[in-house]
Amino acid sequence: MVLADAFIQGILMGFLFALISLGLTIIFGVMDIVNFAHGEFLMLGMYTAYCLSISLGVDPLVTLPLCGAVGALLGLVSYYGLVRYLLRGPMVAQLLGTFGLMLFLRYLAVFLWGIDYRMIKKGLLVGKSLTIGPFHLDMTKVVCALLSLVAFTVVSWIIFKTRVGKALRATSINREAASYMGIKTERMNALAWAMGGITVGIAGGLLANFYYIYPMVGLLFVMIAFATVALGGFGSIKGAFFAGILIGILETVFPIIGHLLKTSIIGPHYKMTIVYLAYFLVVVFRPRGLFGWEQ
Amino acid sequence: MGAIREAFDFSDFPLVERIGFGIFCLFLLAFPWLGMDSFGMAVMIQFLLFSLFGMGWNTIGGYGGQVELGKAQYVGIGAYTVAVLMVRWDIPYWFSMPLGVLIALGYSFLIGYPLFRLKGHYFAIATIATSLVLQDIFINWNFVGAAKGIELPIKGNTFLYMQFTNDTYYYYFILAYFLAGVLYMNWFRKSKLGYQLRMIKIDEEAAESLGIDARWCKIKAYAIASAFVAVGGSFIAVYNLYIDPESVMHLELSIMIALMAMLGGAASLWGPIIGAAILVPLDRYLGSWLGGHKELMGVDFMIYAAIIMFIAAFEPRGIWGIVERYRGRRT
Amino acid sequence: MKKGLFLSLLVLAVAMGLLMGPFAGGVAAKAKEIKIGVIYPLSGAFAAAGRDLRNGAELALDVLNNRYAELGISIAKWEGIPSLKGAKIKLIFADHRGEPGRGADLAKRLIMDEKVVGLMGCYHSSVTKTVSAVAERYGVPMINGSSTSPVLTKRGFKWFWRTTPHDETFTKDLFEFLKGLTEGKVRGVKAVPKEEIKRIAYACENTEWGSSVAKVIEQMAKEYGFDVVKGILYSAKSPDLTTESQALVAAKPDCMLFASYISDAILFVRTLKSMKASPKVVWGQDAGFEIPDFRATLGKDVHGILTRTVFIPKVVKVKKAAGKINALFKKRYGTDLTGASGRAFVALQTWAHVLNAAGSTDPKAIQKAANELFIPAKELIMPWGGVKFDKTGQNVLGTGLIGQYQAKGGKVELEIVYPFDLATADMVYPFTTWK
């Protein structure tokens, strides 16, 4: 019973992790760059939802499209203002650059909004929970899971079924070849950043419904997003989805096993450890993650 | 003998750099008598410490080109070995420090072996992951004080335990490590391993075709880096006299170490030193001055971040890269 | 080549300049000013607490250096330190960001460069450890107002005094309170059978502070005959606490005890509520549970939650001074005094009394004065018996409070429920808010 509950909670968390990781993996897939500032995009998405719902007095759910728009804008500005230049350098410089961007955005938020904790208090989903049989589920997380599914479906559709998607994939497989084929790779990069920004912006807007908002909030999620994307295989959409859910389940079920076995060695204090350990073990045996591409 | 000669041989640097470094060394030696205030001293100690960390990282991260973001675990190993042995069995620093380095070496071989199956981003994330796992273990491990950390007994002035009531001693202590580190790195960059690593960084396939066991070379470089960092960690233990997993094994420490070396210029002798010389004072002084002003909250970090972004975008080889580009030679 | 030469020199010059620059201009010391260094977490993840602490200390400074006769406490009439010819205190704030190493460096700066007479701070017990070690090494007195790790005053330090009670005292208060609950001593609640509240589960954050609280809880529970059915140490920086909450709920405890910082405290409440957790008693060990953000953010969801604290605005009913100072504080900063700001106030107040008694800024005189100090209860805004240090430097007259958040109309008030004789309202029992 407890286990089943943990399992369901884990899957719900997993959907959220997957949604947050989606943007990261899109960007990586197209241009082999890990965006350290991803968590900060999420944070700014949360602030967008917060500020809009407070100042306009609307339900935070209504602000989701705007959160997505802010995310897209953020992605584009980051790409044209910074990342474009980073691409010329080695991987080290790319990490350094996006790390700088992360610090910059984080403290920009500190400067703009201060370090107070904020929380959306009113809203359709806020504080509601859904009771199915013996299970109590946080309403936001349920909606989050649904939206996560939608986002993955839409993104997969765009990437695998449309012409733009074909161009994106061509760019990701071989940049030079793609540019010979007349694909404007620069524009594809920007598109990837915009898409990544939209998904993470929406994730932020949703998260704002049940999570507190403050400038350092990004760091909490970005590590999990890294682990998710790496576990699933960098650049793999399917990988991010399943790895997200796997991590959600691992993280919630593992400590409960400890509880059921009545041992304190296995417990919530190791919940992140198990996630990182799982990642480590998986990549040692499958160096490209669960669904990563062979080179 | 040859190795020692190589370590002291700076002849492939332009004269001006040799003179500059000489002056800088004199400045470092004379620093405590220049009438600086003690915060200046504390900042200098941090600068030397982070230079040491950065130089260590540079072996694997700079020369080897592997983006390694888990050095904090070795800071922890070095610091904890000294602290635990001193608290539990009253073992002097000069016994526990080498032991800590040995443990760091052993551990680095142990995890380096699976770790270097990975490449690129998978490797980078995996180094973070291993560091976080070790931190979690220390947080929950009662023998080493768990999350509460360990306080070292205050012993007064003693060279055996390397505890002093005056920071000047600590300063010369870390300066000695720093200079030893510079000499080691000066040898290292010209050593067989140093060249092999750079070859691996350029083209791993080509390196293997020249009979280089790339994975083994990387593991060796990783171990050297870990030993360096563990030495620095042992210093932290006796300098702060209190350590906890949060302060010596934190992810941000790992990133800071890599950041300084990268910003200053990876794969160069002076790079990590320059990186530390810029970032440490910037961090400490900006933090200590602006941190107190409510209305400017965050501005210090924004300046800091802007510098990092600018360097990354326009001079990916770091600040020293600018100099190298003009003088046309890398060292 | 010439360019290379020029650039190398330039880089070297810049690097040196950065190192040397700050040393060039020293601050000329003004006469008749007593500098106290204050090290708080002013930025970073704990900046909210840092701001609260700073406000408390600054208010106390204002009260001390200027005349506020209507407040009815001695420092309000002093306008400086009387025995030092009205010398004013000057606070020099420094930001440790929660990092012990940084705290130690700042302590050195304050001691050696700013030549402070004494130190105050640091909130985080871990930082207080390194800072007090520096103070001890340099023989500079340090008064700590808000770090509650018991071990701090068990280290035989000669230059360290702590005004606040520590976690052992606080946790003992909790168990005294629970015992009182079974004996019918709590206002508005009939004696509860012990079986009904016997099962205890706790979740403590896993750094220095939380883990020492956990240890004390385990120990006290045994002493008072309660069962700890679940104990969790968790990371306050965890992105979600679903797992932890679930483990708590799964253990079906009667009492849930927390030692949390603000972000995790908020998250716990939200998550437990979504799981419709139904413990009978929810108690938080200060920190996150009593910072204004907690109540402001969660609103009615906190109805019935107990928090151990050292200051509750309702104290004004029993302490006149507290009411006036709270009003002043609220006027200036918009919130009520909290345990953090209140204790920062008291810490500075204690400094003023110590300096006045010493009549000198000589460390030895201060040490002597601090050891012999007695501040009577009527001077304090805290509901303590006063301030008097024992041999270890611990204030033996400090006591804790337990408050309960109660939603009344649209507002959430923090009412005192312990000590029983200070109770300001009937206790809400059992806890049903999340059902």
Next chain:
Amino acid sequence: MAFLEVRNLTKDFGGIVANNDVSFSIEEGEIVGLIGPNGAGKTTLFNCIVGYYRPDGGRVIFRGRDITGWKPFQTAREGIGRTFQLMRAAGELTALEHVMVGAFLHQEDRVEAEKEAREVLAFMGLEGVADLYLTELPLAIQKQVGLARALAIKPVLLMLDEVASGLNPTETEEMVKLLKRIHREKGITLFLIEHVMEVVMPISERVIVLDGGMKIAEGPPEEIAHDEKVIKAYLGEKYARGL
């Protein structure tokens, strides 16, 4: 006993057979060319021999030793040197340093390694570029540095991957001369992979032809040039290109 013997070598990539049952041998002191149209499996075969791929079947025997499945660095230490189609140039190491890295295989000491490297560069007539970074050199010279680097490990067998690709006719001619000198003066066995027949024919003593992963012909260059199967394979490609 053959110097290098490849027996029934097979390699398939998830169903796509790149090499199918290829067998041949090379004698010490020979110059052998391996040709074939695009996608014939030349590079795969090459990589199976030096160890970048592990063959799925068959054996590779070098100087009487079974080196099947050895790692590239192990085959290099065994005496097999190789060059690459493209040099990955980076402003990290100078030409001299590239060659030194090769020399380090037998040398611990930097000074000695540098001496050896300079000798190799001198042999190749590259003294002038010793202190330049690869990024500062034209492609032809880069390729020569690659060759010098491989020579520095003192190989007994040198495997050259499309040594003439990207070079103009004059440069190609020079390269061919250089290879002949290496063969003559150092007595190193050469094994060339070439896509363009015209390059291999003049220097090879024997030519092996691959098509569709299989060996279709083997013999002296003049014979091969008139072999029907070979002509067909190459013609087929030309037709395909025309389409």
